[in-house]
Amino acid sequence: MSSKLNLVWLGAVAMGVALSAGAQEKPADFTTQVPLTVSGEGPWYRLELPLSVQLNARQTDLSDVRVFNAAGEAQAYALARETAPTRENRTLTDVKWFPLYNSADDTERAPSVRVQSSANGTLVEVQPSSQLEAGEEMLRGWLLDASGIKAPLQQLILDWTSERDGFQRFSIEASDDLQHWQSWGDGQVARLTFADERVEQHEVGLPGQSARYLRLLWSTPQSAPTLTSVQLESASTRSLPLPLVWSQPLAGSSVKAGEYTWQLPMGLNVERLQVELSQPNSLAPVTLSGRRDSSLPWQPLSSGLLYRLTQSGQDVVQNELQLSGQTVQQLKLTVDERGGGLGAEAPTVKFAVRSTQLVFLARGAGPYTLVLGSATAKAANLPLSTLIPDYSAAKWAALGRATVESGVVATPTSTVTSTSQVGTNWKKFGLWAVLLLSVLFLAAMAFSLLRKPPVKP
Structure with missing residues (x-):
């Protein structure tokens, strides 16, 4: 009796295994297929997912991304994506600043200086390398002493005398030895009167790198202000975030004056938003809100002052x-419509998200195909440390590269593929029906065997 029951349940298990094998994922189960080109030494290949491809996914966390080989076999893979840098506690530090002078007729070169510093590198005094006569010197910018800050610098916060209102635009350079300087881009702060209110912008973002000294040089030396306070915000970073990737322009809509909305292609972890300011001399204090879908309330995300103003024949833009x-x-x-607004039509915007990299272990013959676009696929990615034994930064740098084939844009699969998907679903339903009937039949057999009276000897 026991052996017969075992055979019954073994038959059911075998059918379940067969059903599982028949229901394995295939490329046709996904709406988008993109051919890949691989180069370098495998067997691991690293692919930076283009945003145009990523937007074809159906799931925010990219659970519906897969890579298949030429035989239609799924490849083991991992995703490397940082939505934001992982930071420890931020620290705000007051730092010393020293004026930098040039002669009035020499504004092209950066000021050269003689410095006196303490044993630990802290600046004690900064003087021009050549003595300028009275009336010849012009304030060109400021030298900031960040030698006491050991963590990466995230933000610069300035304050200056009220005699210099308007916009303050300057370049930012960094150095560890006061001899070799690296550009950190441009900074811009502002103080102006708007609709009888004071509007001030004191903060400038920094690239999250370490430096002992910063040099601020005004693009228009005549407008360089006298600083009254300088602070640097720093934060230790456990892992550097991947770079930002920007979308194509996205059109929006406006249902009432001073309010504009945009619908993103999917749920995304947005880190920057760029608003098109098409009209010169636009000035707009704004508040940005967001939500996952229309059934949820709006949540505040950011606020700031957007402007495009013409000064000395050039556009000054903060968008x-x-x-x-x-x-x-x-x-x-x-x-805030008191600034004149941004017009009746919604401006186009661009949004930026962190780059996503996919690493796969090439098994079987190529070519390889990236697929995505399924609302029901379950996450199948592995941790990098599991996919790549003894994973390290050196191994990451040595990985082979995979790219989307040149000129190929992610496109939905054809109608034939869709029909194939429907057929596959009916096949799965049929398999489930057969399995269910078989289990019922086997259960009936087992019940009949249990009720049969034992044979008398």
């Missing part, structure tokens, strides 16, 4: 807002 990287699919910009 970006920084976000925390939380997942949103809808955005709403509310504009």
Whole structure:
């Protein structure tokens, strides 16, 4: 009796295994297929997912991404994606600043200086390398002493005398020895009166790198202000974030004056938003809100002052807002109309998210195909440390590269593929029906065997 029951249940298990094998994922189960080209030494290959491809996914966390070989076999893979740098506690530090002078007729070169410093590198005194006569010197910028800060620098916060209102635009350079300087881009702060209110912008973002000294040089030396306070915000970084990738322009809509909305292609961890300011002399204090879908309330994400102003024949533009990287699919910009607004039509925007990299272990013959676009696929990615034994930064740098084939844009699979998918689903339903009937039949057999009276000897 026991052996017969075992055979019954073994038959059911075998059918379940056969069903599972028949239901394995195939490339046709996904709406988008993109051919890949591989180069370098395998067997691991690293692919930077283009945003245009990533937007074809159906799931925010990219659970529906796969790589298949020429035989249609799924490849083991891992995803490397940072939605934001992982930081420890931020620290705000007051630092010393020293004026930098040039002669009035020499504004092209950066000021050269003689410095006196303490044993630990802290600046004690900064003087021009050549003595300038009275009336010849012009304030060109400021030298900041960050030698006492050991963590990467995230933000610069300035204050200056009220005699210099308007916009202050300057270049930012960094150095560890006061001899060799590296550009950290441009900075811009502002103080102006707007609709009888004071509007001030004191903060400038820094690239999250370490430096002992910073040099601020004003693009228009005549407008360089006298600083009254300088602070640097620093934060230790456990892992550097991947670079930002920007979208194509996205059109929006406006249902009432001073309010604009945009629908993103999918839920995304947005970190920057760039608003097109098409009209010169635009000035708009704004508040940005977001949500996952229309059934949820709007949540504030960011606020700031957007402007495009003409000064000395050149446009001065601040059109970006920084976000925390939380997942949103809808955005709403509310504009203070006292500045003139941004027009009746919604401006186009561009959004930026962190780059996503996919690493796969090539098994079987190529060519390899990236597929994505399934609302039901379950996450199948592995941790990098599991996919690559003894994973290290050196191994990461040595990985082979995979790229989307030149000129190929992610496109939905054809109608034939869709029909194939429908057929595959009916096949699965049929298999499940057969399995269910078989289990019922086997259960009936088992019940009949249990009720049969034992044979008398």
